[in-house]
Amino acid sequence: MTKGEVPNIVALEVLKKNGVNVDKLKELITKGVGAEFTTYYYYTILRMHCTGLEGEGIKEIVEDARIEDRNHFEAMVPRLYELGGSLPRDIRKFADQAGCPDAYLPDNWEDINSILKVLLEAEQCAIRSWGEVCDMTTGKDPRTYDIAQRIMQEEVEHEAWFIELLSKRPSGHFRRKFAGQSPHTGSQGGLIHL
Amino acid sequence: MKDSKMYRHPICKSTELVDDTMKKVTIDTVDVLVGRRNGKLFACNNSCPHKAASLSKGHFNGDNIVCYMHGYEYNIFTGKLEKMSSWKKEDTWVEQDPEWRKSGDLVLYSISEENGTVYVTLK
Numbered sequence: 028m029t030k031g032e033v034p035n036i037v038a039l040e041v042l043k044k045n046g047v048n049v050d051k052l053k054e055l056i057t058k059g060v061g062a063e064f065t066t067y068y069y070y071t072i073l074r075m076h077c078t079g080l081e082g083e084g085i086k087e088i089v090e091d092a093r094i095e096d097r098n099h100f101e102a103m104v105p106r107l108y109e110l111g112g113s114l115p116r117d118i119r120k121f122a123d124q125a126g127c128p129d130a131y132l133p134d135n136w137e138d139i140n141s142i143l144k145v146l147l148e149a150e151q152c153a154i155r156s157w158g159e160v161c162d163m164t165t166g167k168d169p170r171t172y173d174i175a176q177r178i179m180q181e182e183v184e185h186e187a188w189f190i191e192l193l194s195k196r197p198s199g200h201f202r203r204k205f206a207g208q209s210p211h212t213g214s215q216g217g218l219i220h221l
Numbered sequence: 222m223k224d225s226k227m228y229r230h231p232i233c234k235s236t237e238l239v240d241d242t243m244k245k246v247t248i249d250t251v252d253v254l255v256g257r258r259n260g261k262l263f264a265c266n267n268s269c270p271h272k273a274a275s276l277s278k279g280h281f282n283g284d285n286i287v288c289y290m291h292g293y294e295y296n297i298f299t300g301k302l303e304k305m306s307s308w309k310k311e312d313t314w315v316e317q318d319p320e321w322r323k324s325g326d327l328v329l330y331s332i333s334e335e336n337g338t339v340y341v342t343l344k
Contacts, residue, residue: 048250054273123320126272128291128308131315141313148310155290159274 038170039111045167052163052171053112056103059156059175060114061125063100066149067093069130073142076132081139085192087206089146092185094207096153099178102212106174127152140193147189153182177211229333229340238262238339243286245277246341252277253330253341256297258284263297264332264341270295270302271324286327293324300327 028034042049070093077086104114115121122129130149133141157179164172187198207213230248232255238244243256245267252267254276265286267276274290281287285294285303292306302324308317331342 043250046247046250048252051250051252051268051273058272123318123323124272125321126274126290128317128321131317133311133313134315135313141311144310145314148308152290155274156272162275 036111038109042110042168047164047167049110052160052168053107053110055126055156055160055163056107056110056171057112057114057121058124058126059153059160059178060100060103060107061121062127062153062156063096063103063178065122065125065129066127066153067097067100069132069149070096070146072132073130073136073146076136076142077139078137079139085139085143088188088192088202089142090206091203091208092146092150092188095181095185095209095212098207098209098212099181102178103174106171110171126156143189143193147186147193150182150186150189154179154186157182174212180211181209227342227344229342232339232341235334235337235339241281243277243281245275248341248343251343253343254286255332255339255341258297261298262332262334262339264330265295265297265300266328266330268328269293269324270326270328295327297327300329302326 039049070089074086074089074093077083077089107113115124127149130145133145135141157175160175161172161179164175184200190196191198232246238255238257240257240260243254246253246255253264254267255264258281269276269288269290271288271291271293274288276286276288278289279287282294284296284298286297287294291308293302294304295301296303305322305324308314331344333340
């Protein structure tokens with residue numbers, strides 16, 4: 028085999044035989060990881076503005092979500108390349124095509140609930156976004172499905188935290204042991220490359 | 222081998238497309254949204270032109286399909302983007318960058334009905 032000569036990739040062949048539109052899948056994944064990467068950036072700003080006594084109380088929770096969302100980017104990007112895709116060369120284009128809106132700091136950030144609502148909106152978009160990938164791959168692409176559903180599990184937990192903080196509705200689970208624990212996408216969950 | 226894009230694909234029985242309903246069908250690997258609105262058939266690519274969400278999870282608003290992901294609205298008969306919803310749930314939120322908000326129009330397909338069967342042509 029000479030350089031640049033790519034043989035038949037059986038891992039892709041089976042997807043196509045299963046009816047997966049691989050180009051569409053790569054598009055959805057690129058949008059999803061774009062949202063995770065921009066979320067990591069914007070949650071940094073949001074976390075910085077969790078100030079005062081009230082802000083201090085949620086700062087760590089924002090950090091948990093921030094680092095886990097970055098881990099989601101790390102978990103899925105290798106699969107994008109396996110599928111024959113790639114990250115956009117330009118980070119601005121990467122951000123513009125992200126599947127979720129940027130979690131901008133609201134003008135009234137001193138009201139901690141305002142920050143929480145932005146965080147909640149971001150997590151809810153992420154759930155829909157990874158839900159699309161799950162729908163597309165379930166029963167057809169077990170490898171991508173496995174990663175996407177792990178990410179979605181953590182996004183569901185993030186949503187539950189912010190809902191609990193806003194409305195007092197119990198999330199059903201306790202705090203992370205440390206920021207970036209990623210119980211579903213981290214090494215504890217079996218994705219060993221993190 | 223026939224060109225699947227020019228072929229009239231039988232999709233379903235006419236009775237399966239009740240008025241004011243829609244469903245997703247797959248032709249080769251293309252997801253197509255078909256439906257009937259105010260008695261008129263329509264067919265378009267199921268992928269929202271904005272951020273590729275499934276339009277089949279949306280709902281009608283007049284002759285528009287409303288995407289469940291970000292609320293954008295597209296006319297199902299002309300394909301035109303009719304409304305770019307804002308993400309701002311509160312006045313204190315900062316609007317999204319215009320580059321992020323940009324969207325094209327729906328990809329429409331030809332749809333017809335004959336002898337109780339609905340057909341779609343991808344082209």
